[in-house]
Amino acid sequence: xxxxxxxxxxxxxxxxxxxxxxxxxxxxxxxxxxxxxxxxxxxxxxxxxxxxxxxxxxxxxxxxxxxxxxxxxxxxxxxxxxxxxxxxxxxxxxxxxxxxxxxxxxxxxxxxxxxxxxxxxxxxxxxxxxxxxxxxxxxxxxxxxxxxxxxxxxxxxxxxxxxxxxxxxxxxxxxxxxxxxxxxxxxxxxxxxxxxxxxxxxxxxxxxxxxxxxxxxxxxxxxxxxxxxxxxxxxxxxxxxxxxxxxxxxxxxxxxxxxxxxxxxxxxxxxxxxxxxxxxxxxxxxxxxxxxxxxxxxxxxxxxxxxxxxxxxxxxxxxxxxxxxxxxxxxxxxxxxxxxxxxxxxxxxxxxxxxxxxxxxxxxxxxxxxxxxxxxxxxxxxxxxxxxxxxxxxxxxxxxxxxxxxxxxxxxxxxxxxxxxxxxxxxxxxxxxxxxxxxxxxxxxxxxxxxxxxxxxxxxxxxxxxxxxxxxxxxxxxxxxxxxxxxxxxxx
Amino acid sequence: xxxxxxxxxxxxxxxxxxxxxxxxxxxxxxxxxxxxxxxxxxxxxxxxxxxxxxxxxxxxxxxxxxxxxxxxxxxxxxxxxxxxxxxxxxxxxxxxxxxxxxxxxxxxxxxxxxxxxxxxxxxxxxxxxxxxxxxxxxxxxxxxxxxxxxxxxxxxxxxxxxxxxxxxxxxxxxxxxxxxxxxxxxxxxxxxxxxxxxxxxxxxxxxxxxxxxxxxxxxxxxxxxxxxxxxxxxxxxxxxxxxxxxxxxxxxxxxxxxxxxxxxxxxxxxxxxxxxxxxxxxxxxxxxxxxxxxxxxxxxxxxxxxxxxxxxxxxxxxxxxxxxxxxxxxxxxxxxxxxxxxxxxxxxxxxxxxxxxxxxxxxxxxxxxxxxxxxxxxxxxxxxxxxxxxxxxxxxxxxxxxxxxxxxxxxxxxxxxxxxxxxxxxxxxxxxxxxxxxxxxxxxxxxxxxxxxxxxxxxxxxxxxxxxxxxxxxxxxxxxxxxxxxxxxxxx
Numbered sequence: 001x002x003x004x005x006x007x008x009x010x011x012x013x014x015x016x017x018x019x020x021x022x023x024x025x026x027x028x029x030x031x032x033x034x035x036x037x038x039x040x041x042x043x044x045x046x047x048x049x050x051x052x053x054x055x056x057x058x059x060x061x062x063x064x065x066x067x068x069x070x071x072x073x074x075x076x077x078x079x080x081x082x083x084x085x086x087x088x089x090x091x092x093x094x095x096x097x098x099x100x101x102x103x104x105x106x107x108x109x110x111x112x113x114x115x116x117x118x119x120x121x122x123x124x125x126x127x128x129x130x131x132x133x134x135x136x137x138x139x140x141x142x143x144x145x146x147x148x149x150x151x152x153x154x155x156x157x158x159x160x161x162x163x164x165x166x167x168x169x170x171x172x173x174x175x176x177x178x179x180x181x182x183x184x185x186x187x188x189x190x191x192x193x194x195x196x197x198x199x200x201x202x203x204x205x206x207x208x209x210x211x212x213x214x215x216x217x218x219x220x221x222x223x224x225x226x227x228x229x230x231x232x233x234x235x236x237x238x239x240x241x242x243x244x245x246x247x248x249x250x251x252x253x254x255x256x257x258x259x260x261x262x263x264x265x266x267x268x269x270x271x272x273x274x275x276x277x278x279x280x281x282x283x284x285x286x287x288x289x290x291x292x293x294x295x296x297x298x299x300x301x302x303x304x305x306x307x308x309x310x311x312x313x314x315x316x317x318x319x320x321x322x323x324x325x326x327x328x329x330x331x332x333x334x335x336x337x338x339x340x341x342x343x344x345x346x347x348x349x350x351x352x353x354x355x356x357x358x359x360x361x362x363x364x365x366x367x368x369x370x371x372x373x374x375x376x377x378x379x380x381x382x383x384x385x386x387x388x389x390x391x392x393x394x395x396x397x398x399x400x401x402x403x404x405x406x407x408x409x410x411x412x413x414x415x416x417x418x419x420x421x422x423x424x425x426x427x428x429x430x431x432x433x434x435x436x437x438x439x440x441x442x443x444x445x446x447x448x449x450x451x452x453x454x455x456x457x458x459x460x461x462x463x464x465x466x467x468x469x470x471x472x473x474x475x476x477x478x479x480x481x482x483x484x485x486x487x488x489x490x491x492x
Numbered sequence: 493x494x495x496x497x498x499x500x501x502x503x504x505x506x507x508x509x510x511x512x513x514x515x516x517x518x519x520x521x522x523x524x525x526x527x528x529x530x531x532x533x534x535x536x537x538x539x540x541x542x543x544x545x546x547x548x549x550x551x552x553x554x555x556x557x558x559x560x561x562x563x564x565x566x567x568x569x570x571x572x573x574x575x576x577x578x579x580x581x582x583x584x585x586x587x588x589x590x591x592x593x594x595x596x597x598x599x600x601x602x603x604x605x606x607x608x609x610x611x612x613x614x615x616x617x618x619x620x621x622x623x624x625x626x627x628x629x630x631x632x633x634x635x636x637x638x639x640x641x642x643x644x645x646x647x648x649x650x651x652x653x654x655x656x657x658x659x660x661x662x663x664x665x666x667x668x669x670x671x672x673x674x675x676x677x678x679x680x681x682x683x684x685x686x687x688x689x690x691x692x693x694x695x696x697x698x699x700x701x702x703x704x705x706x707x708x709x710x711x712x713x714x715x716x717x718x719x720x721x722x723x724x725x726x727x728x729x730x731x732x733x734x735x736x737x738x739x740x741x742x743x744x745x746x747x748x749x750x751x752x753x754x755x756x757x758x759x760x761x762x763x764x765x766x767x768x769x770x771x772x773x774x775x776x777x778x779x780x781x782x783x784x785x786x787x788x789x790x791x792x793x794x795x796x797x798x799x800x801x802x803x804x805x806x807x808x809x810x811x812x813x814x815x816x817x818x819x820x821x822x823x824x825x826x827x828x829x830x831x832x833x834x835x836x837x838x839x840x841x842x843x844x845x846x847x848x849x850x851x852x853x854x855x856x857x858x859x860x861x862x863x864x865x866x867x868x869x870x871x872x873x874x875x876x877x878x879x880x881x882x883x884x885x886x887x888x889x890x891x892x893x894x895x896x897x898x899x900x901x902x903x904x905x906x907x908x909x910x911x912x913x914x915x916x917x918x919x920x921x922x923x924x925x926x927x928x929x930x931x932x933x934x935x936x937x938x939x940x941x942x943x944x945x946x947x948x949x950x951x952x953x954x955x956x957x958x959x960x961x962x963x964x965x966x967x968x969x970x971x972x973x974x975x976x977x978x979x980x981x982x983x984x
Contacts, residue, residue, distance in 0.1 A: 067591065099559065101617045101728060109614045112604070122601045125593045131623040134706050214626050236593060442983065445968030446938035449961070453945065469941070476937030491934065 002062045007379045009243075010327060012251065012274040013173055017381055022242050023272060028059055028066045029237035031271075033229060033246035033254065034126070036073040037107035038088040041114050043297045044280040044287055048247040050318065050429075051277040051326035053120040055245070055382055057427050069236050070123035072111075074104040075130045075212050076204070076223045087222070090211055100212050104130075114297045118314045119429045125236050129228040133214045136223040136231050139265060140202040148264040152193050154205030154219040158226075160198045163260055170198075170260050173274060174252035200257050202227050226257035234262060234270065244271040248278050280321075281331045282307065300337075308334050312341060315430050319344040322384040322428055343392075348432060350395030351420050353402045360407035365397040367412040371419055384428065391423060403485075447478060451487045454480075494554045499871045501735075502819060504743065504766040505665055509873055514734050515764060520551055520558045521729035523763075525721060525738035525746065526618070528565040529599035530580040533606050535789045536772040536779055540739040542810065542921075543769040543818035545612040547737070547874055549919050561728050562615035564603075566596040567622045567704050568696070568715045579714075582703055592704050596622075606789045610806045611921045617728050621720040625706045628715040628723050631757060632694040640756040644685045646697030646711040650718075652690045655752055662690075662752050665766060666744035692749050694719050718749035726754060726762065736763040740770050772813075773823045774799065792829075800826050804833060807922050811836040814876040814920055835884075840924060842887030843912050845894045852899035857889040859904040863911055876920065883915060939970060943979045946972075 007020040022028050032052045035041055049070070059066050075089065089100040096103060112122075129136075140156045143149035148166075149158050160170050164178050171178050181198050201224035206213040213220045233241065239262070246255060255274065262270035279286075285293045295305045303311030312320075320340035324330035370390060377386035394416055400406030408416070424430050450469050457465040470480050479490050499512040514520050524544045527533050541562070551558050567581065581592040588595060604614075621628075632648045635641035640658075641650050652662050656670050663670050673690050693716035698705040705712045725733065731754070738747060747766065754762035771778075777785045787797045795803030804812075812832035816822035862882060869878035886908055892898030900908070916922050942961050949957040962972050971982050 067594070099617065099728065101619065102559070105614065105617050108618075122597065125591065125597050126600075127593065128620070128623060131620055134625050138707065215630065236591065442968055442970060443935045443938065446935065446942060446965070446970070449964050450938060450941065453961075469945075472941050473938070476934055478934060478938070 005062060005375065005379055007062070008381055009273050009275060010381045011272075012276050013269075013271070015175075018273070020273065022064065023240060026064055028064045028243065029241035030056065030059070030066055030068045030243040030245065031229070031233040031237055031241065032068070032070045032123070032244075033250055034070040034072050035107075035111050036088060037104050037111055038092045039107060040296055041107075041111045042287070043282075043295060043300065045247070046114060046118060046297050047280045047321050047330065048277040049115060049120055050118060050321050051382075052245045052275075053429060054322060054326070054384060054427065055243075055275070056121065056123075057429055058378055058382060061422060061427050067125065067237060068123040069125045069127065069233060071229060071232050072104075072108060072126060072128045073225065073228065074101075074108070074128045075133075076225050076228065087210065087212065093211070117298070117301065118318050119431055121429070127232045127236065129223065129232075132228060132231050132235065133223060135235060136227045137203070137214075137216050139227060139231055139261065140223075141217065142265050143202065143261065146264060149202055150195065151218050154221060155193065155201060156203040156218060157194050157199040158202055158257065158260060158264075159195060160200070160260070161196050163264055166264075168260070168263055171256060173256050173259055176252065176256075200224065200226060200253065202261075226254055227261060229254070230258050230261040230265075230270070233258075234266070239266040240268055240270060240272070242271075243273050243275060245275040245277065248276045251276055277326045278329050281329060283333050284331055308337060312337050316341045316344045318428070318430060319347075323388055325381075325383055325385055327381070343388075344430070347388075347391060347395060347424065347430075350391075350398045351424065351432075353398050354413060354417050354420070357398065357401045357408055357413060359410035359413055360401075361409060362407060363409045363412045364400075364407045365394075365412070367408075367415050370394060371415065374419065374423060378427070387423060387428075391420065394420065447473070447489055451480065451489070455487070497554060497867065497871055499554070500873055501765050501767060502873045503764075504768050505761075505763070507667075510765070512765065514556065515732060518556055520556045520735065521733035522548065522551070522558055522560045522735040522737065523721070523725040523729055523733065524560070524562045524615070524736075525742055526563040526565065527599075527603050528580060529596050529603055530584045531599060532788055533599075533603045534779070535774075535787060535792065537739070538606060538610060538789050539772045539813050539822065540769040541607060541612055542610060542813050543874075544737045544767075545921060546814060546818070546876060546919065547735075547767070548613065548615075549921055550870055550874060553914060553919050559617065559729060560615040561617045561619065561725060563721060563724050564596075564600060564618060564620045565717065565720065566593075566600070566620045567625075568717050568720070579702065579704065585703070609790070609793065610810050611923055613921070619724045619728065621715065621717075621724075624720060624723050624727065625715060627727060628719045629695070629706075629708050631719060631723055631753065632715075633709065634757050635694065635753065638756060641694055642687065643710050646713060647685065647693060648695040648710060649686050649691040650694055650749065650752060650756075651687060652692070652752070653688050655756055658756075660752070660755055663748060665748050665751055668744065668748075692716065692718060692745065694753075718746055719753060721746070722750050722753040722757075722762070725750075726758070731758040731762060732760055733763060735765050735767060737767040737769065740768045743768055769818045770821050773821060775825050776823055800829055804829050808833045808836045810920070810922060811839075815880060817873075817875055817877055819873070835880075836922070839880075839883060839887060839916065839922075842883075842890045843916065843924070845890050846905060846909055846912070849890065849893045849900055849905060851902035851905055852893075853901060854899060855901045855904045856892075856899045857886075857904070859900075859907050862886060863907065866911065866915060870919070879915060879920075883912065886912065939965070939981055943972065943981070947979070 008017045009020045010016070011018045032049070035045060056066060056068050076087070089103055093100040093103045098106070140149060143158065144151060144156065147159070148163055149156050160178065161182070164170050171181065178198070182196060203216060203218060203223055204221050205219060206221045210222070212222050214222060233244065244255070244258075259270060281287065282293055282295065285291070287294050295307055299305040300308065300312055300317055301314055316337065320332060320337060321330065323340060323343070370393065374387055374390045377383045377390060380386070397406050397408065398416065401408045425432070450473065454466050454469040457469070473480060473489070477491060481488050481490065500509045501512050502508070503510045524541070527537060548558060548560050568579070581595055585592040585595045590598070632641060635650065636643060636648065639651070640655055641648050652670065653674070656662050663673065670690070674688060695708060695710060695715055696713050697711060698713045702714070704714050706714060725736065736747070751762060773779065774785055774787065777783070779786050787799055791797040792800065792809055793803055793806055808829065812824060812829060813822065815832060815835070862885065866879055866882045869875045869882060872878070889898050889900065890908065893900045917924070942965065946958050946961040949961070965972060965981070969983060973980050973982065
């Protein structure tokens with residue numbers, strides 16, 4: 001356990017940064033709303049999951065035992081409550097001529113592959129909505145018994161007005177006024193069986209054509225989307241747990257409904273800290289399939305897209321995402337990605353240069369203070385952009401020490417090695433360029449050997465051979481660059 | 493659709509090879525018993541899953557639309573019916589101090605990673621036992637109503653004697669005599685609540701300490717292992733489907749119980765063709781943790797083990813497995829793996845050599861007949877060893893054509909290219925060596941350049957330089973080997 005931290009997190013519930021005090025000393029329960037697996041995962045969602053991956057990694061780095069639950073929504077995600085034909089899985093399965101669970105499997109596999117590409121750690125539990133139908137029925141029953149839900153025509157709705165009459169304050173997270181909501185919510189087509197338009201479905205009666213259906217006390221049907229997260233979070237983390245995360249867009253109604261369901265059933269706030277990640281835009285605009293301002297995560301990596309001049313390896317994308325604070329809007333563009341690539345390479349080169357420094361008796365850089373600053377950045381609501389700026393300070397000093405303009409003691413070099421590795425690889429989850437930019441030990445060995453032979457050729461004034469080596473390497477995509485510190489190379 | 497095939501499969505139910513006629517023309521339903529995710533997947537299981545991956549790939553290659561269901565057992569796998577403390581998940585979760593669903597997640601992630609390493613395609617649906625608790629309860633209820641199961645002390649057991657009194661023939665798959673079974677099954681400790689020792693659990697009452705539990709008409713409990721496969725196969729494939737696969741060791745009791753449950757509930761045989769894959773031994777002995785004759789799949793690839801002199805890349809393992817028929821026992825050993833490596837490389841080199849053949853007007857090899865033989869091998873119960881021997885015939889001819897001792901027409905070269913690609917990469921699921929043995933274009937380019945420079949050095953009688961190149965390459969794990977056709981290299 002790394003002690004003496006004063007981690008502060010921005011709690012959406014209070015709207016303020018609060019000191020983070022876990023409910024159970026060294027163990028943390030964290031729930032993050034996962035994907036609805038009816039299509040390829042959106043790059044914006046990848047940013048959200050990556051933000052919580054970084055948070056998870058930092059908490060683990062601090063020494064906490066984290067139970068990290070991220071669900072898979074594989075049933076019941078209606079685009080609106082009113083029309084069961086808007087079940088995303090049923091719709092997509094009709095489109096792709098596949099059984100809904102084949103849709104689920106196809107896009108779950110895709111989701112895992114994309115997240116692995118960007119080096120996200122798997123959560124410690126990954127429960128599915130279909131894996132908790134019984135528990136969802138039980139919770140809906142309990143809410144009916146408590147007078148907080150009602151059955152009508154085989155569907156069950158949460159009674160928001162009854163909830164608020166108990167003084168439980170629906171709208172507390174998103175700071176919405178329930179009366180405004182009730183008065184301003186338009187009555188959508190087919191929602192007239194609800195007592196009030198703000199009520200939301202806990203269970204929906206399945207029409208005869210609806211494939212995904214389960215038996216229940218109210219006839220065959222399927223669970224509402226909000227219910228699953230309450231069931232799965234409390235089942236695995238208890239009725240009161242530390243962190244609930246998700247995208248900003250889920251704050252209302254999804255997270256508001258989660259609070260209402262849990263507070264209604266268990267009589268207490270379910271979550272101590274609500275964390276919300278902000279959205280991703282591209283070229284200054286919202287990403288959306290319909291406008292065409294849209295790119296799949298793997299298209300950014302493969303280069304098969306119309307927005308970026310070249311492919312960017314996953315580590316660069318990851319670095320780019322972490323250059324913005326998770327609560328800020330992040331805009332990606334060709335220029336931003338090129339800048340991130342430069343930054344990423346500079347950081348990796350800096351780490352490598354640590355191996356080529358002559359140590360001095362004294363340092364010209366206060367490494368302990370730097371280390372404190374790094375932790376202070378992360379302790380300040382996981383401020384990765386500030387952390388990165390500190391990392392670049394270290395890189396500047398390391399490069400200086402290599403060039404002889406700065407000095408570092410052997411102790412400080414060791415501290416830098418250890419901390420840079422921890423922050424860059426463990427916490428930020430980047431991979432060394434060996435894995436991510438195509439370089440590897442053997443290739444590096446052969447290129448270094450060729451550089452050495454070319455240097456010898458130049459000493460021998462054998463310009464033909466020297467040029468031949470450079471040109472043949474260029475032909476297979478390896479560029480040599482001669483500088484004052486010798487010859488370096490890059491791959492393209 | 494590749495027409496005019498006469499695929500025959502060995503059906504364990506009849507004990508004979510039968511002509512394969514799908515129930516629904518061009519669509520096939522296939523169910524394979526998946527892993528119990530309470531520990532790392534066993535190399536023997538990898539062989540089983542790989543066998544069915546090959547079968548799946550061949551059926552897809554033939555043009556069938558295959559719905560391929562492979563489950564994940566994440567609940568209720570008791571080592572025996574009698575003692576609920578033998579729940580594998582509960583036991584392992586106590587051992588690792590994790591919540592059972594953390595155990596499930598940890599080993600599901602491991603399972604997927606291992607299977608991806610060996611290039612297995614994901615199934616089209618991958619349902620979990622915990623995802624079908626409701627359906628399992630419903631089936632148990634139905635069997636009680638039909639007089640084929642009984643409840644006692646909150647547990648539900650299948651009544652084998654009642655089943656057989658209906659003339660339904662328990663034991664038909666494994667060809668066991670029910671009377672012998674009844675008379676010879678020893679009465680295990682704690683099983684006395686069963687009417688007969690051969691009865692098996694559909695639902696088990698959960699002791700107070702049992703964490704994995706769900707509400708049911710019989711109180712809180714959890715499903716028996718056999719029930720889930722019947723529920724998931726019929727839910728996604730119907731009450732009568734084409735292929736059910738699994739390891740030989742599952743034939744009794746697991747698959748026997750599946751038949752009894754389905755036949756009892758639905759009044760018909762559930763499966764048209766039962767396929768069973770045989771076991772894997774190492775150095776002539778059963779693999780088993782307790783005897784120490786045991787290796788994890790990834791240890792074979794990493795080389796971290798005491799049985800093999802070097803690491804073998806996943807493609808070689810895959811090739812080795814396919815060199816035996818799926819219904820034969822396969823023994824792996826250091827020598828066998830080295831032989832497979834040679835064979836694998838020979839096959840890949842042969843495919844590459846196709847690009848360096850001068851085409852002739854006529855061929856000295858009957859390619860159409862060869863192609864027929866290849867399909868005949870696969871149509872004969874997926875006989876991959878025979879297929880591989882035909883592939884080596886083609887390699888011999890290709891190498892001969894390259895050396896000028898055989899002739900191939902341009903048409904035949906095209907047929908060979910297409911079919912070799914289909915059989916080797918699509919059906920057998922091998923990857924070209926570029927991806928699997930660490931070679932890649934850039935590395936190959938630099939090594940070829942160094943070989944060229946070394947050849948020049950030898951022409952110049954510059955032995956020092958020639959030796960330097962060889963030695964420095966060896967130092968980074970690249971071995972040069974001079975032969976009559978020039979210099980080749982290998983990586984280690």
